[in-house]
Amino acid sequence: MVTCTGCGLLCDDIEVVVENGKIKETRNACRRGAARMRGCMNRLSPSVNQKPSDIKNCIRKAADILRNARSPMLFGWSNSTCEAQLKGIQLARKLNAAIDDTSSFCQGILIEKVLQKKFRTCSLEDIRDKADVLVYWGSDAQDSLPRHLSRFSYFPRGESRQRGYEEDRIAIAIDVRESNTAKICKGHFYRIPLKGDWDFILALMDALSGKVPSYDSKKMLELASIMKKAEFGAIFLGIGLTYSIKEDFDILQKLADMLPNINIMPMVGPYNMRGFNEALFKETSFVNRVKFDGKASHDSSYSIVEALRNKSIDTLLIVGSDPLSSLPRSAISHLANIPIICIDPCVTLTSRIASVTIPCAYSGVENGGSAVRMDGKVVELTKILTTNFPSDEEILTRLTEAL
Amino acid sequence: MPIDVGKFLKSPEYEIKITTYRDIFQVEALERDRFGEEYRKLSACIMMGRNDLKKMGLKAGDRVRVSNNCGSVVVEVKETKREEPGGLAFMVNSPWSNALVSGDTGGKGIPEFKNINAKVSLVKDEVTTLESLIGIFRK
Amino acid sequence: MVTVMELYQLLPRTNCKLCGEATCMAFAVGLLSRKKNISECTPLLEENFKKQKEILESLLLPTKGAEETGMIVHPELCTGCGNCVVACPVDVANDPHGAGIGRAPTNDKVIFKVVEGKVVASNIKECRRFGKNRVLCYACIDPCPVGAIEFV
Numbered sequence: 001m002v003t004c005t006g007c008g009l010l011c012d013d014i015e016v017v018v019e020n021g022k023i024k025e026t027r028n029a030c031r032r033g034a035a036r037m038r039g040c041m042n043r044l045s046p047s048v049n050q051k052p053s054d055i056k057n058c059i060r061k062a063a064d065i066l067r068n069a070r071s072p073m074l075f076g077w078s079n080s081t082c083e084a085q086l087k088g089i090q091l092a093r094k095l096n097a098a099i100d101d102t103s104s105f106c107q108g109i110l111i112e113k114v115l116q117k118k119f120r121t122c123s124l125e126d127i128r129d130k131a132d133v134l135v136y137w138g139s140d141a142q143d144s145l146p147r148h149l150s151r152f153s154y155f156p157r158g159e160s161r162q163r164g165y166e167e168d169r170i171a172i173a174i175d176v177r178e179s180n181t182a183k184i185c186k187g188h189f190y191r192i193p194l195k196g197d198w199d200f201i202l203a204l205m206d207a208l209s210g211k212v213p214s215y216d217s218k219k220m221l222e223l224a225s226i227m228k229k230a231e232f233g234a235i236f237l238g239i240g241l242t243y244s245i246k247e248d249f250d251i252l253q254k255l256a257d258m259l260p261n262i263n264i265m266p267m268v269g270p271y272n273m274r275g276f277n278e279a280l281f282k283e284t285s286f287v288n289r290v291k292f293d294g295k296a297s298h299d300s301s302y303s304i305v306e307a308l309r310n311k312s313i314d315t316l317l318i319v320g321s322d323p324l325s326s327l328p329r330s331a332i333s334h335l336a337n338i339p340i341i342c343i344d345p346c347v348t349l350t351s352r353i354a355s356v357t358i359p360c361a362y363s364g365v366e367n368g369g370s371a372v373r374m375d376g377k378v379v380e381l382t383k384i385l386t387t388n389f390p391s392d393e394e395i396l397t398r399l400t401e402a403l
Numbered sequence: 404m405p406i407d408v409g410k411f412l413k414s415p416e417y418e419i420k421i422t423t424y425r426d427i428f429q430v431e432a433l434e435r436d437r438f439g440e441e442y443r444k445l446s447a448c449i450m451m452g453r454n455d456l457k458k459m460g461l462k463a464g465d466r467v468r469v470s471n472n473c474g475s476v477v478v479e480v481k482e483t484k485r486e487e488p489g490g491l492a493f494m495v496n497s498p499w500s501n502a503l504v505s506g507d508t509g510g511k512g513i514p515e516f517k518n519i520n521a522k523v524s525l526v527k528d529e530v531t532t533l534e535s536l537i538g539i540f541r542k
Numbered sequence: 543m544v545t546v547m548e549l550y551q552l553l554p555r556t557n558c559k560l561c562g563e564a565t566c567m568a569f570a571v572g573l574l575s576r577k578k579n580i581s582e583c584t585p586l587l588e589e590n591f592k593k594q595k596e597i598l599e600s601l602l603l604p605t606k607g608a609e610e611t612g613m614i615v616h617p618e619l620c621t622g623c624g625n626c627v628v629a630c631p632v633d634v635a636n637d638p639h640g641a642g643i644g645r646a647p648t649n650d651k652v653i654f655k656v657v658e659g660k661v662v663a664s665n666i667k668e669c670r671r672f673g674k675n676r677v678l679c680y681a682c683i684d685p686c687p688v689g690a691i692e693f694v
Binding site: 001013014015025026027028029030031032033034035128142143146147149150151152154155156157158164165180181183184 | 646
């Protein structure tokens with residue numbers, strides 16, 4: 001049995017058949033997980049200024065760039081082991097650098113509230129064993145965390161939910177799009193207009209407090225009644241919701257306070273985004289967007305998007321992420337002006353414009369370590385294949401030494 | 404030689420709102436080869452409901468230019484297999500959709516990935532290549 | 543998976559119409575969709591087609607179960623989410639501490655497994671749509687958001 005690093009569920013019941021140093025077949029992993037374990041076609045090769053090099057020279061060159069940087073940022077981290085993330089935070093401290101991860105434009109804000117204990121939350125096993133009401137809000141779990149419904153939330157027979165999903169559980173989807181998850185929630189799909197989450201929350205809060213909701217009152221009263229009657233419920237918050245109400249998350253807290261039997265759980269896509277958030281939170285009490293300078297300061301100007309927009313960084317070290325692919329083009333023109341160091345198992349859009357590229361092993365396939373599941377459980381990763389590529393942790397260690 | 408009248412007629416432009424989403428088949432293609440044909444095919448497209456397509460005189464397989472003041476891409480039209488309320492199109496999260504997302508976050512650091520205003524018009528141009536999306540960043 | 547052409551190549555290709563179809567190609571389509579049986583092609587029963595008949599039988603054997611329960615799995619649509627693995631009442635009964643609680647199946651008695659990120663059905667005879675006490679069960683179809691499982 002090995003652990004899959006395809007998404008934030010970190011499924012640990014995967015079987016693999018290894019033949020001639022390659023994974024020949026995966027069992028029990030979903031389509032997304034199987035793809036992650038098969039790996040990419042284009043492995044990254046070491047290069048300096050677009051010219052082939054060796055890893056030793058690349059690390060030396062990367063150290064030179066970082067040594068000369070006045071305001072470097074270290075970015076990525078959600079596809080690295082906890083051990084590599086710690087090394088990254090130490091390196092940021094040593095360099096007085098800014099550090100940020102992909103949660104900065106994703107679920108960081110919600111994970112921070114969970115870590116600050118502002119939401120009542122629980123484990124995925126609790127949900128499997130006890131949950132009777134499940135709300136997927138702005139989250140297409142079926143496509144992003146494909147085994148969420150089958151392993152934990154809707155379909156399994158849990159300790160106190162023995163009669164199967166049809167009788168023991170109610171699944172509800174609130175979404176702008178009729179996603180695959182919404183399809184499963186058939187009778188309980190609440191389709192909202194774009195940016196409609198805010199009004200929906202207000203209407204739901206009205207319904208919960210006995211007022212007539214201003215918005216779709218019949219359906220809102222029905223939903224409020226299901227949620228009130230829940231013995232043990234969960235609201236899974238997806239990025240659809242996060243992006244929609246990014247102005248003010250206090251309203252979610254108010255909603256949660258009205259629902260004492262319902263737990264709040266942010267959905268986490270990348271396999272170890274929560275690991276990075278927890279590690280940085282432990283060290284600085286912030287989950288992302290930190291600048292070290294003897295102390296640790298936190299500000300939205302230290303987010304990857306704002307730092308690139310404001311052109312406030314002069315060097316970017318990226319570990320396991322592809323900002324050129326995942327960020328708005330109109331925000332990232334600064335990438336063309338600054339030296340970029342890419343540590344990644346694969347060629348990415350960003351690695352194609354990087355000054356230094358350093359290939360690393362596939363974590364969870366070619367090197368072990370640990371990671372934090374979307375609900376906070378620490379899961380051990382497995383080294384399945386041997387490789388000549390160093391792990392990102394090892395590269396960061398050698399880079400720190402070279403400095 | 405007959406005059407190609409169509410050449411001189413600019414296709415009408417339609418205002419549309421776009422929201423981005425994730426698709427497991429596209430993520431699978433991304434894991435395998437983000438420069439590959441499969442990833443491009445599953446990424447460089449815009450999904451619209453039957454009624455919206457009809458209104459705009461478009462059909463599945465057409466190519467459209469989607470543009471706003473952030474950028475412009477040519478992608479393939481696909482029809483959603485579901486009933487849609489109308490006025491809303493879907494693009495899977497990718498470099499193509501990111502060409503249209505505003506970088507202005509009001510200082511908050513979270514771009515409007517899911518709320519894009521753009522204009523759509525039928526074109527004969529080829530689908531925007533990944534290379535051309537990377538091009539301007541080369542040093 | 544076997545194709546219509548492969549089946550067609552193994553037929554007598556005389557368009558004799560004895561099976562009730564207008565052409566051998568139409569009969570091949572019928573075979574593939576399990577609407578026709580090999581035995582309906584009487585010329586195939588003759589000695590000189592013995593070899594071809596055996597090959598046809600071997601090609602159609604893996605779907606024999608599907609013929610009787612009518613189950614067809616479309617791996618190209620499947621996301622490998624495992625909803626069917628966990629929701630199937632036969633899987634729950636045969637593997638209560640594995641598939642039944644959402645984990646990977648722990649034995650080979652289950653009907654559904656996920657291999658290479660896609661569902662594979664076996665032990666079809668265990669399906670509740672099969673046998674003397676068959677029921678019209680939808681437990682694997684309803685939880686599938688992509689229509690990867692159907693019964694014909």
